[in-house]
Amino acid sequence: MTLRFLRPAADELAAAVAHYDQQGAGLGDRFLDAVQHGLDQIGEWPHAWQAVGPQIRRYLLNRFPYALIYALDNDEIIVIAVANLHRRPDYWRGRWPSDAD
Numbered sequence: 037m038t039l040r041f042l043r044p045a046a047d048e049l050a051a052a053v054a055h056y057d058q059q060g061a062g063l064g065d066r067f068l069d070a071v072q073h074g075l076d077q078i079g080e081w082p083h084a085w086q087a088v089g090p091q092i093r094r095y096l097l098n099r100f101p102y103a104l105i106y107a108l109d110n111d112e113i114i115v116i117a118v119a120n121l122h123r124r125p126d127y128w129r130g131r132w133p134s135d136a137d
Contacts, residue, residue, distance in 0.1 A: 037079060041115045042131060045105075048118040052102065070097045071118070074104050082108055092116065092132060107132045 041049070049071065057064035074095045078085065085093045088105070095104040105117040105128055117128035 037082065037111050037113050039075060039079065039113045039115070042117075044128075044131060045115045045117050048120075052118060052120070067100055067102075070100050071102075071104065073098070075113075075115075078104065078106060078113055082113060089129075089132075096121075 053064040053067055055064075056067045074097055078093075078095055083093075085095045088094045091107045091109065093106055093108070095106070097103065101121045103117075103119045103121055104115055105119050107114045107116055114132070116131045119128055
């Protein structure tokens with residue numbers, strides 16, 4: 037399977053890394069490692085994580101209050117959001133066509 041980030045998800049990832057870099061030396065790298073581990077897990081078992089909508093699943097990161105929200109589309113994993121779980125829930129809804137209200 038191939039992996040693709042929607043532009044808003046890529047922006048969220050960059051903002052989270054910058055935030056953690058400001059919090060402490062190496063923390064941004066640890067966050068990126070957690071994201072990469074999550075992406076590896078999703079790539080290995082794409083259907084294993086909690087369904088939160090048609091075609092959409094959620095992977096919770098370890099040690100960080102974030103989730104990777106992703107869709108499965110044919111042979112592609114599309115990251116819809118790198119969602120901070122302490123912020124407004126479900127703000128990312130509508131980014132994926134099958135999830136639009």
